[in-house]
Amino acid sequence: xxxxxxxxxxxxxxxxxxxxxxxxxxxxxxxxxxxxxxxxxxxxxxxxxxxxxxxxxxxxxxxxxxxxxxxxxxxxxxxxxxxxxxxxxxxxxxxxxxxxxxxxxxxxxxxxxxxxxxxxxxxxxxxxxxxxxxxxxxxxxxxxxxxxxxxxxxxxxxxxxxxxxxxxxxxxxxxxxxxxxxxxxxxxxxxxxxxxxxxxxxxxxxxxxxxxxxxxxxxxxxxxxxxxxxxxxxxxxxxxxxxxxxxxxxxxxxxxxxxxxxxxxxxxxxxxxxxxxxxxxxxxxxxxxxxxxxxxxxxxxxxxxxxxxxxxxxxxxxxxxxxxxxxxxxxxxxxxxxxxxxxxxxxxxxxxxxxxxxxxxxxxxxxxxxxxxxxxxxxxxxxxxxxxxxxxxxxxxxxxxxxxxxxxxxxxxxxxxxxxxxxxxxxxxxxxxxxxxxxxxxxxxxxxxxxxxxxxxxxxxxxxxxxxxxxxxxxxxxxxxxxxxxxxxxxxxxxxxxxxxxxxxxxxxxxxxxxxxxxxxxxxxxxxxxxxxxxxxxxxxxxxxxxxxxxx
Amino acid sequence: xxxxxxxxxxxxxxxxxxxxxxxxxxxxxxxxxxxxxxxxxxxxxxxxxxxxxxxxxxxxxxxxxxxxxxxxxxxxxxxxxxxxxxxxxxxxxxxxxxxxxxxxxxxxxxxxxxxxxxxxxxxxxxxxxxxxxxxxxxxxxxxxxxxxxxxxxxxxxxxxxxxxxxxxxxxxxxxxxxxxxxxxxxxxxxxxxxxxxxxxxxxxxxxxxxxxxxxxxxxxxxxxxxxxxxxxxxxxxxxxxxxxxxxxxxxxxxxxxxxxxxxxxxxxxxxxxxxxxxxxxxxxxxxxxxxxxxxxxxxxxxxxxx
Numbered sequence: 001x002x003x004x005x006x007x008x009x010x011x012x013x014x015x016x017x018x019x020x021x022x023x024x025x026x027x028x029x030x031x032x033x034x035x036x037x038x039x040x041x042x043x044x045x046x047x048x049x050x051x052x053x054x055x056x057x058x059x060x061x062x063x064x065x066x067x068x069x070x071x072x073x074x075x076x077x078x079x080x081x082x083x084x085x086x087x088x089x090x091x092x093x094x095x096x097x098x099x100x101x102x103x104x105x106x107x108x109x110x111x112x113x114x115x116x117x118x119x120x121x122x123x124x125x126x127x128x129x130x131x132x133x134x135x136x137x138x139x140x141x142x143x144x145x146x147x148x149x150x151x152x153x154x155x156x157x158x159x160x161x162x163x164x165x166x167x168x169x170x171x172x173x174x175x176x177x178x179x180x181x182x183x184x185x186x187x188x189x190x191x192x193x194x195x196x197x198x199x200x201x202x203x204x205x206x207x208x209x210x211x212x213x214x215x216x217x218x219x220x221x222x223x224x225x226x227x228x229x230x231x232x233x234x235x236x237x238x239x240x241x242x243x244x245x246x247x248x249x250x251x252x253x254x255x256x257x258x259x260x261x262x263x264x265x266x267x268x269x270x271x272x273x274x275x276x277x278x279x280x281x282x283x284x285x286x287x288x289x290x291x292x293x294x295x296x297x298x299x300x301x302x303x304x305x306x307x308x309x310x311x312x313x314x315x316x317x318x319x320x321x322x323x324x325x326x327x328x329x330x331x332x333x334x335x336x337x338x339x340x341x342x343x344x345x346x347x348x349x350x351x352x353x354x355x356x357x358x359x360x361x362x363x364x365x366x367x368x369x370x371x372x373x374x375x376x377x378x379x380x381x382x383x384x385x386x387x388x389x390x391x392x393x394x395x396x397x398x399x400x401x402x403x404x405x406x407x408x409x410x411x412x413x414x415x416x417x418x419x420x421x422x423x424x425x426x427x428x429x430x431x432x433x434x435x436x437x438x439x440x441x442x443x444x445x446x447x448x449x450x451x452x453x454x455x456x457x458x459x460x461x462x463x464x465x466x467x468x469x470x471x472x473x474x475x476x477x478x479x480x481x482x483x484x485x486x487x488x489x490x491x492x493x494x495x496x497x498x499x500x501x502x503x504x505x506x507x508x509x510x511x512x513x514x515x516x517x518x519x520x521x522x523x524x525x526x527x528x529x530x531x532x533x534x535x536x537x538x539x540x541x542x543x544x545x546x547x548x549x550x551x552x
Numbered sequence: 553x554x555x556x557x558x559x560x561x562x563x564x565x566x567x568x569x570x571x572x573x574x575x576x577x578x579x580x581x582x583x584x585x586x587x588x589x590x591x592x593x594x595x596x597x598x599x600x601x602x603x604x605x606x607x608x609x610x611x612x613x614x615x616x617x618x619x620x621x622x623x624x625x626x627x628x629x630x631x632x633x634x635x636x637x638x639x640x641x642x643x644x645x646x647x648x649x650x651x652x653x654x655x656x657x658x659x660x661x662x663x664x665x666x667x668x669x670x671x672x673x674x675x676x677x678x679x680x681x682x683x684x685x686x687x688x689x690x691x692x693x694x695x696x697x698x699x700x701x702x703x704x705x706x707x708x709x710x711x712x713x714x715x716x717x718x719x720x721x722x723x724x725x726x727x728x729x730x731x732x733x734x735x736x737x738x739x740x741x742x743x744x745x746x747x748x749x750x751x752x753x754x755x756x757x758x759x760x761x762x763x764x765x766x767x768x769x770x771x772x773x774x775x776x777x778x779x780x781x782x783x784x785x786x787x788x789x790x791x792x793x794x795x796x797x798x799x800x801x802x803x804x805x806x807x808x809x810x811x812x813x814x815x816x817x818x819x820x821x822x823x824x825x826x827x828x829x830x831x832x833x834x835x836x837x838x839x840x841x842x843x844x845x846x847x848x849x850x851x852x853x854x855x856x857x858x
Contacts, residue, residue, distance in 0.1 A: 060635060060816075062590060062634055062635065062636065063636050068636075069590075070590075070591050070592070070593075070594035070596075071591075071592060071593070071594065143602050143605075143606070144606065146602065146603050146606040146607070147599070148590075148591060148594070148596070148599055148603070150596075150598070150599055150602075151596055151599070163598075163602070214636070217636070218636050218637060235645070235808065236635055236637070236642060236645065236646075236808060236813075237646070237806075237807075237808035237809075237812050237813070237816075238719075238808040261717075261718075261806065262806065262808070263717055263806040264803045264806065264812070265803060265804050265806070267701065267704075268704065268716055268717050268804060268805070268806060271704055271705070271708055271709045271716040272716045272717060274709065275708060275709060275712060275715075275716055277715065277716060277717075277718075400819075428582075428584070428819065429584070429589055429592075429819055429820075430582070430583070430584025430585070430586075430588065430589045430819070430820070430821045431582065431583045431584045432584075433584060433588040433589055433591075433592060433595070434583040434584040434585065434588050435583065436595070437588055437595055437597075437600075446593070448593065466597075467595075470595045470597055471595070
């Protein structure tokens, strides 16, 4: 009897063992990276004397390697520099010198000569030279790198050959000397300078990157750049810690570093911000909170906002019935009261757009013909198109986006007024992107933010022959296809931008290919101690924290 | 006895392979591939094609499964598509976190559930019983995410007693564990109560009472011991429900455990990571059941004899 009781106790103890030891084991089996802070401050009484900016992100970065991601750019923007940087100067986006102090372009727009900054050091102590630029471009185009941003360099002469495995080095990139790089393009590409200012074109160090192999961007000690912050540690689903690079060539940052907490839930993020566990709250994931912060006396002076270089739109599949009918598309454009949606859903924080270009992007036409809200006329157009009683319309969206659903439901009710019966289908992310890539989505709502400040980044992405199907616009206008290719090579900037405005008129008005909705304001709420928080020129959540100051 | 458990462990191997196979095939049937999800808005056909090649995604599904199986048997679960790290490392890092959360939650559920069940049984049909059973029903029916958010709102946001999220200190552990344990506490309370009531109808209870034992002695010494058998079973099943509950709890409270890894893996079509997590969770549940069987045979000698 006693033996049996003992055995029960023993077995119970074995089962409970992980519980009893879990406190210590979680310490020892913690990620390999060394942590600088051994003890996290008790969050209920947050430490306010440090100069570490605390932010949150809903997702882990996939990697810190700027070439292998097409969307996790926050860390790349802070760890690395680009030859040219895109910043906001006096409220306007500008391209300013980065690792290149100056540059010249040949008359024919084919040869770019960059004069590089001297005495710039990578975080590992290596001096930055022209060879690193060569390496960066070769690495991106090498198919074995499995890079995602090859399209930012593929206009360079010989780049495609490397990508196709026919060459080792990109022919068009030459190091004239240690501080001069000459880049020759296949054919003129007007937005080239703007294009290389994107975070995907960050400059890497040959020695460190080659030594790190596929651990570059994953192993924090091997991931080095020239930028104002160095990676310190990264625990998956927990946090990424960056510290200031005191030797930064433009001068050390004002803060000691920044920490990104990985918090998937936007509501949790907000509560953490309000209880002082975070310094910054990005309202992008929780737009409905904006009125609350605006009306709250504790926060209304801590709101930082700027227009985004991005827009929301409804895309119609131009090759699918009934959207292949021009009159149907025109009717759908007229059926949506965009101003009301902007006012009610987003507190009026933005601007209705009648073109596919946001205001701050080069070539924006503020005199574009207005897309009127006119349900009566929309009904007539539908009748003329042969749908006097409307039709069934399917909007496809990802299942975990409450804001998309909300807008889709408003549009659903607006469409019902012209007799169009909207069915909203929710699918998971992978399904959604797979359908879209195959050109199979009838109607969807999406958004696009500028990677670089040029109309090419908008029109080519959605309406070119190369991209129309994968974006499910399935737009098919050979004149525009040719025009978009031609505009890339035009050297005269004024004529070029005008040409884009003409094409915009064809796409949006004559063809009614898509319904631009509005651009919005990027809104952050920051804690009292955060100053000099400047929103990125394009309004991305991913931004540089170089300017930020913390006053305790 | 030892032979029996050895057999049980052997049977677990084909079960694990089967589970891995089903998961793999299910992910292959649903549309969408990991690269398209990784690139989201930035869809670039030539890049996608190159990535598919370098990641061997263009091989037939069965070849990929066999490759996975071969590697897995050697302890290598591959590299996560999305996080570019070895799956084994990711699981090893996340596991202690989930165990800490789930076991604290389990203890909480026993501490709350068993006494409530006992008291309700003794005071059957009184107002106390009805209150407790109402409470248990509430526990069983409340979804984890709702209690989680309500808890955060009340104790962190309004009262400021506990941190909103995180997992470093005991203060941060309290709320998620309570939220996760709450649900099971309801189940355990109801089960304990009904079993105890059942046991109280037996002849040996009448005998015990006839001996002149106090009611507490009757309940604790005689009825309880016999009524806890099914509760042990439920504890093993609890591992599964705690694991699945941790998926939501971990997301709400920002806890870096297995649950969050699995959700990310499903959404990102991250097959190596999902395979790894599923195989791991299955192994854990099988282990839990074997342990329950062992406990069972210890508590009830009749089972051992059979």
